[in-house]
Amino acid sequence: MSESNIKQLRRTRQGRIIAGVCSGIGDYIGIDANLVRIGLAIATVFGGVGIGVYAIGWLLMPEEGKNTSIVQDLINNKQAKDTWHQETPDYSPAAGWQHQEPTVPGDQKPQA
Numbered sequence: 001m002s003e004s005n006i007k008q009l010r011r012t013r014q015g016r017i018i019a020g021v022c023s024g025i026g027d028y029i030g031i032d033a034n035l036v037r038i039g040l041a042i043a044t045v046f047g048g049v050g051i052g053v054y055a056i057g058w059l060l061m062p063e064e065g066k067n068t069s070i071v072q073d074l075i076n077n078k079q080a081k082d083t084w085h086q087e088t089p090d091y092s093p094a095a096g097w098q099h100q101e102p103t104v105p106g107d108q109k110p111q112a
Helices: 021-029 033-045 049-060 070-084
Strands: none
Touching (some): 021 049
């Protein structure tokens, strides 16, 4: 089976009203996006679940033409920063560090 025949759940650009979640789900399932919108509206009226489902879909579904979702992009950026982040030295007295006053060249006291 080639990659072009595999259905992928994506937020679509065409037919989107807010973020393309309902139109993406509609395309994936093969139903009209308005039916998905009505279902989420009903879920919102009865308990408010529809808003949460929509927000989760927006965060977890990749946009059409992309391979990663918003959450995956944030995780990847965090991991990239962590790999380049150098560990700061431990300057605590428990690590054996002794406090020394900073010296400036030419600011040394003459020895008696």
